[in-house]
Amino acid sequence: MTSVPADLALLTTEEMGRADRLTIDGGIPGTTLMENAGRAVADAILARYPAQATLVLCGPGNNGGDGWVVARRLKQAGFDVACSALAPVAALRGDAAVMAARWNGPVLPFEPAALDGRTLIVDALFGAGLARDLDSAVLRMIEAVGEGRRVVAVDLPSGVNGDDGTIRGGAFTADLSVTFFRAKPGHLLYPGRARTGQLVVADIGISPSVLESIDPKAARNGPALFARHFPVLRQDGHKYDRGHTVTLSGGALHTGAARLAARAALRIGSGLVSTIGDAEAARVIAAHQTAVMVAEVDGPAGLALFLSDRRRNAAVIGPAAGVGDTTFAHCRMALAAGCACVFDADALTSAAGRADILWRERTADLVLTPHDGEFARLFPQLSGLPSRAARAVAAAKESGAVVVLKGADCCIAAPDGRIAINDNAPPTLATAGSGDVLAGMIGGLLAQHMPAFEAAAAAVWLHGAAAEGFGRGLIAEDLVERLPIALQIAENHLRGRGQAG
Numbered sequence: 001m002t003s004v005p006a007d008l009a010l011l012t013t014e015e016m017g018r019a020d021r022l023t024i025d026g027g028i029p030g031t032t033l034m035e036n037a038g039r040a041v042a043d044a045i046l047a048r049y050p051a052q053a054t055l056v057l058c059g060p061g062n063n064g065g066d067g068w069v070v071a072r073r074l075k076q077a078g079f080d081v082a083c084s085a086l087a088p089v090a091a092l093r094g095d096a097a098v099m100a101a102r103w104n105g106p107v108l109p110f111e112p113a114a115l116d117g118r119t120l121i122v123d124a125l126f127g128a129g130l131a132r133d134l135d136s137a138v139l140r141m142i143e144a145v146g147e148g149r150r151v152v153a154v155d156l157p158s159g160v161n162g163d164d165g166t167i168r169g170g171a172f173t174a175d176l177s178v179t180f181f182r183a184k185p186g187h188l189l190y191p192g193r194a195r196t197g198q199l200v201v202a203d204i205g206i207s208p209s210v211l212e213s214i215d216p217k218a219a220r221n222g223p224a225l226f227a228r229h230f231p232v233l234r235q236d237g238h239k240y241d242r243g244h245t246v247t248l249s250g251g252a253l254h255t256g257a258a259r260l261a262a263r264a265a266l267r268i269g270s271g272l273v274s275t276i277g278d279a280e281a282a283r284v285i286a287a288h289q290t291a292v293m294v295a296e297v298d299g300p301a302g303l304a305l306f307l308s309d310r311r312r313n314a315a316v317i318g319p320a321a322g323v324g325d326t327t328f329a330h331c332r333m334a335l336a337a338g339c340a341c342v343f344d345a346d347a348l349t350s351a352a353g354r355a356d357i358l359w360r361e362r363t364a365d366l367v368l369t370p371h372d373g374e375f376a377r378l379f380p381q382l383s384g385l386p387s388r389a390a391r392a393v394a395a396a397k398e399s400g401a402v403v404v405l406k407g408a409d410c411c412i413a414a415p416d417g418r419i420a421i422n423d424n425a426p427p428t429l430a431t432a433g434s435g436d437v438l439a440g441m442i443g444g445l446l447a448q449h450m451p452a453f454e455a456a457a458a459a460v461w462l463h464g465a466a467a468e469g470f471g472r473g474l475i476a477e478d479l480v481e482r483l484p485i486a487l488q489i490a491e492n493h494l495r496g497r498g499q500a501g
């Protein structure tokens, strides 16, 4: 068993190097892997684009080695192909030298003039071995390629750091990237994701069994990541089996966020849901809610009393709660009550500068759902880390909580180092209240006893699935009403893979 499902694993460049070495040590020659890699790229091109004048840019390492194979295969398929090598061909070593020697077409100087008349560019300059910023010769080539030509990247667009999606000085913008065995975090994390284009993951003969010893910690988020832990509906079950989620409202003029979270918790399957607030807020909430229960709860002491009923086993605190000592005290009371907690929005801002108190007082599962601004306030000392993924993992380790760093490439990190990177969320999710819905969904899954990392991953994926296909005009309320569709999509997804139930 690996820490993350083998199918969804994402490999760092170092882990991918280990996968290659284990395979070669197991008896498959490096040249076979390289042939398979180059053929996979050529096949992906042949499946998509008509024959056209093509330039393959070959780098000094094995990424370049793949490039020579792509050139040969495309030429065999009838393309007019030339190569352009960054390093002298005579200086190539190992498998790359073998493949360069098998190329019997033109090799042009590495200059923008090589692009003349060529409409398809294969970028085989650097992949997993990118070790420093691109130099000026490569940057000039990227600029000369411009936007009028189609770029296909071998493994990664050169310049994208495979480990974290950062850009080293500059990078190609590919229409298509063909990577091997498993994708890398840099394919899914921005800005690398925007440079990757369509991503194809090709089988080149590396056995998934190598993952056992590599034990990757990163995964692409998807139903297979959380299916095993998703709440099962028992035929003879009743609502009390499915937990009771409590969402805490702001004042009378700020009840909407907690109401959205509550309805999302109910839709995701929490057996009971209550929205609570002070006397004035409770009356506003009562005018809106039907299936969601309402209770008047005054201040931190009232919250402590309300949560002392252990059947109320999950709390969502923060959406439109107001920033300050009262919200911070509400967080502490919820932790003290021992229920699973989601701290979102104002709860996170209220904890800035004193969050260590919460980390010390955490007794049960805790999920934090900051966007970048809230994250910077809560974890200022981590802002220097190079990527959102690295920041999320460091914050989870520091807090002992599961951290959902929201955004287009939402990162879900666990204190044990696991991280899921989400890629199904459309930009229509950037709308007021969509974060409140997400917090409620996580709360509703925690109430149903789902472990925190899987609950957060499931909620993020279902949130994306609920928005997908709706198009413009999506508002947070729509997300809640589309949750049954999203749940159905997840179920179909698993059934298609033979993993239902």
Ligand SMILES: NC(=O)C1=CN([C@@H]2O[C@H](COP(=O)(O)OP(=O)(O)OC[C@H]3O[C@@H](n4cnc5c(N)ncnc54)[C@H](O)[C@@H]3O)[C@@H](O)[C@H]2O)[C@@H](O)CC1
Binding pocket: 017, 020, 021, 030, 033, 034, 037, 059, 060, 061, 062, 063, 064, 065, 066, 125, 126, 127, 128, 129, 130, 131, 132, 133, 134, 135, 154, 155, 156, 180, 204
């Ligand atoms: N046997 C294997 O290990 C396999 C590797 N494969 C390919 O091999 C690639 C990795 O190969 P390598 O580890 O040789 O690494 P790369 O070919 O990605 O790059 C390493 C080379 O580029 C140079 N370099 C790095 N950054 C540079 C920069 N900014 N400017 C100028 N030069 C720079 C290094 O000095 C080294 O010569 C993968 O991305 C994949 O395309 C595939 O062929 C599958 C099998």
Ligand SMILES: Nc1ncnc2c1ncn2[C@@H]1O[C@H](COP(=O)(O)OP(=O)(O)O)[C@@H](O)[C@H]1O
Binding pocket: 345, 371, 405, 406, 407, 408, 409, 410, 425, 426, 427, 428, 429, 430, 431, 432, 433, 434, 435, 436, 437, 438, 463
């Ligand atoms: N460009 C985007 N693409 C996909 N998802 C996004 C994008 N921008 C934001 N999101 C998602 O939308 C939600 C917004 O949450 P948040 O910032 O808390 O908004 P609010 O406070 O208005 O509810 C998060 O789940 C986030 O991951």
Ligand SMILES: [K+]
Binding pocket: 063, 123, 124, 125, 126, 127, 153, 154, 155, 156, 157, 158
């Ligand atoms: K490349």
